[in-house]
Amino acid sequence: xxxxxxxxxxxxxxxxxxxxxxxxxxxxxxxxxxxxxxxxxxxxxxxxxxxxxxxxxxxxxxxxxxxxxxxxxxxxxxxxxxxxxxxxxxxxxxxxxxxxxxxxxxxxxxxxxxxxxxxxxxxxxxxxxxxxxxxxxxxxxxxxxxxxxxxx
Numbered sequence: 001x002x003x004x005x006x007x008x009x010x011x012x013x014x015x016x017x018x019x020x021x022x023x024x025x026x027x028x029x030x031x032x033x034x035x036x037x038x039x040x041x042x043x044x045x046x047x048x049x050x051x052x053x054x055x056x057x058x059x060x061x062x063x064x065x066x067x068x069x070x071x072x073x074x075x076x077x078x079x080x081x082x083x084x085x086x087x088x089x090x091x092x093x094x095x096x097x098x099x100x101x102x103x104x105x106x107x108x109x110x111x112x113x114x115x116x117x118x119x120x121x122x123x124x125x126x127x128x129x130x131x132x133x134x135x136x137x138x139x140x141x142x143x144x145x146x147x148x149x150x151x152x
Contacts, residue, residue: 001045006038013037016090048102055109062105070104 014034018024025033055061071082078085089096 001042006041009041010034010037012091013041019090051102051106051109054113055105058109058113060105060109060112062101062108066108067101067104070107074100 014025014030014037017033074085075082083093086093086096086100091099
């Protein structure tokens with residue numbers, strides 16, 4: 001990412017905030033807002049690069065079959081064609097496709113290397129349910145006592 005890229009993205013974020021809020025960011029707040037946007041974008045850039053490097057190291061990529069499956073899921077969930085969704089994105093179709101593909105790569109990395117390693121037994125599920133049920137019962141009891149005290 002170059003400084004020009006960062007500046008362009010910050011300007012896009014300012015435009016998006018203005019568009020969504022219906023009013024521009026006050027000039028007195030604009031420098032601080034731009035600084036926060038820059039910080040956020042740089043952090044996002046670093047995280048994306050770490051994810052991309054981890055995926056490459058693990059041999060994970062977005063092949064055509066995976067992309068087709070994910071795009072079909074998106075279309076089913078939204079009821080719109082993928083190209084329509086890209087065209088509607090405020091940052092433009094090309095940027096939207098790039099962002100979506102980065103998200104897909106992150107999802108695939110997590111699915112294959114993290115979530116697939118997590119195993120929860122039926123006993124663990126039941127223990128969590130039992131623990132939460134006891135905590136909920138205590139909270140309900142406390143609230144009932146509080147309501148009773150207020151009524152008196």
